[in-house]
Structure formats: structure tokens, C-alpha cells
Amino acid sequence: FLLQGESYVGPAMVDGVPHELDMTPIMNKQNQVIGAYASAVSHAELYASLDAARMAFGGVLAALSVVGGVLLFLANRALLHPLAGLTALIDKVRGGDTSGEVPGAARGDEIGSFARGVQAWRESLDEQRVLEAAARAQEAEQARVVQDVSSGLSALAALDLTTKIQSPAEDPFPARYEELRHNFNGVVDTLAETMRMIREIAASIDEGASAFNG
Numbered sequence: 752f753l754l755q756g757e758s759y760v761g762p763a764m765v766d767g768v769p770h771e772l773d774m775t776p777i778m779n780k781q782n783q784v785i786g787a788y789a790s791a792v793s794h795a796e797l798y799a800s801l802d803a804a805r806m807a808f809g810g811v812l813a814a815l816s817v818v819g820g821v822l823l824f825l826a827n828r829a830l831l832h833p834l835a836g837l838t839a840l841i842d843k844v845r846g847g848d849t850s851g852e853v854p855g856a857a858r859g860d861e862i863g864s865f866a867r868g869v870q871a872w873r874e875s876l877d878e879q880r881v882l883e884a885a886a887r888a889q890e891a892e893q894a895r896v897v898q899d900v901s902s903g904l905s906a907l908a909a910l911d912l913t914t915k916i917q918s919p920a921e922d923p924f925p926a927r928y929e930e931l932r933h934n935f936n937g938v939v940d941t942l943a944e945t946m947r948m949i950r951e952i953a954a955s956i957d958e959g960a961s962a963f964n965g
Contacts, residue, residue: 759774760772768793770794771791771794771796772789834862837854840854841869843872849873853870853873854866856869856870868933892925895924896928902914903935907939912942915936916932916935
């Protein structure tokens with residue numbers, strides 16, 4: 752190979768010991784081989800180096816595996832912990848409890864967006880419940896008004912001029928309908944006064960008639 756100007760890389764025996772040989776011919780201006788550069792590494796040293804490199808590579812892989820495992824654990828914790836908290840919050844809201852802070856609402860990522868959506872949903876439920884409670888309260892007020900006014904009118908129809916729509920301190924008449932109560936009671940008072948005057952006039956007439964006849 753060398754005499755033909757070609758390099759050689761491969762196994763060779765050096766002093767009876769297997770080596771990996773790398774020989775490159777040195778050429779003169781006439782393109783004739785006048786020498787060679789050579790380097791040799793025994794198979795024992797080469798294999799030892801390969802084993803050391805293999806062990807070092809294995810150690811690096813093991814270290815990377817540990818680091819990757821830690822990063823995965825931290826990432827899972829950062830992602831799954833807020834999701835677990837949101838799941839618990841949603842279950843609590845379904846049960847009727849809308850108290851407590853929404854976990855992850857301050858985050859700037861997708862989990863934060865989802866948490867803020869959950870918060871908006873919970874707030875809408877609170878508003879809906881407030882509206883429903885107000886509607887039930889209004890229905891109860893109207894039922895109270897209808898009942899009291901109906902009872903008063905029935906009493907008037909029976910010529911009971913002492914009836915009044917009451918507003919006791921322990922169960923006051925609905926404030927928004929106080930004017931109606933006041934007007935009803937005023938009508939009753941007016942009718943009672945009118946009937947009193949009629950009775951007085953009738954009594955005077957009877958007395959005059961009796962005196963005239965007597």
C-alpha cells in the first residue's frame with residue numbers, strides 16, 4: 752500500500768501485540784514514497800478506551816434520566832396540582848358550595864385561562880342563585896299581599912268595618928306595598944266614619960220623629 756502511495760488503516764501486529772495501525776505515506780516532488788507517518792494503538796488500550804467511553808456515556812445517560820425524571824415530576828406537579836384543585840372546586844360548586852379561591856387563576860398559561868373560566872362560571876352561578884332567591888322573595892311578598900288584601904275585602908263584604916291590614920314587627924307587611932296597605936286601611940276608616948255619621952243621622956231622625964208623634 753505504502754509503496755503505491757496509499758494510506759493504510761487497520762489491524763497490524765507490532766512486537767507480537769495486536770494494534771490498530773494508521774499509516775500515511777510521505778511523498779517527494781517526484782511523487783515517490785520516501786517515508787510514512789504512522790500511529791498505532793494496541794487493541795487492549797483501544798478496547799479499554801472504548802469501555803471507559805461506554806461507561807462514561809452510560810453515566811451521562813443515567814444522570815440525564817435522573818434529571819429528566821425530576822423535571823417530569825416537577826412539570827407534572829406544576830400542571831396536575833392546579834388541575835386537581837380545580838376538579839375539587841368544580842365538585843364543590845356542583846354540591847352548592849361556591850366559596851373558596853380558584854386555584855391557578857393568576858397563571859398566565861392555558862391552565863390559568865381554564866381556571867379563570869371556572870371562576871367566571873362560578874360567579875355566574877352565584878348571580879343566578881341571587882336572582883332566583885330574589886324572585887322567590889318577590890313571589891312570597893306578592894302572595895302575602897294578595898292574601899291580606901283578599902282577607903280584608905272579604906271582611907268588608909261582611910260589613911266588618913274594623914278590619915285592617917296589619918304589619919306586625921315580627922312579620923312586617925312588604926315595604927314596597929306599604930302604600931297599598933295604607934290606602935286600604937284609609938278606605939276602611941272612611942267607610943267606618945261614614946257609617947257612624949249615617950247611624951247618628953238616623954238616630955237623630957228617629958228621635959225627632961218620636962218627639963213629633965209624642
